[in-house]
Amino acid sequence: MSKSHALTLILFVVLTVAGGSLIGYASIPGPWYQELQKPPFNPPNWIFGPVWTALYVLIGIAGARVFIRERGHWLPKLWFIQMALNFVWSPVFFTLHRPDLALAILIAMWLAILSFMVLAWTRDRPSALLFVPYAAWVSFAGLLNGAIWWLNPL
Structure with a gap:
């Protein structure tokens, strides 16, 4: 691997993890989220940070x-x-307390992830495979987001 490719790799990982962490800290679940009705499969809050950090890498x-x-x-x-x-x-x-709009964004993200995987499958299979855990987690997040929206009508 050339030095420029190594630098690109480091920058992508650092900026992705840092960006996700910054946004996570800026939109920490507060009292609004704590008061929402959640489905029985809702994981504990502490799990999201480690999972997203690994996924962002x-x-x-x-x-x-x-x-x-x-x-x-x-x-x-x-x-x-x-x-x-x-x-x-x-x-x-x-922050906006909009699980309905968030679900629409999540569906668009899920479609972009799957499209990325399909296109990468023949061009750069390792990149497609790196997205498998991400696609699985976003699928679960979509189910969770949808359930929260269903259980807490606006």
């Missing part, structure tokens, strides 16, 4: 790979689209 690695290898292709664009949607979700849900 994998997402950052995949982003660096496609940025380096597929710069003129749709893969880097899809990576940035899903990342923007990812970063928007928390403030919409936790």
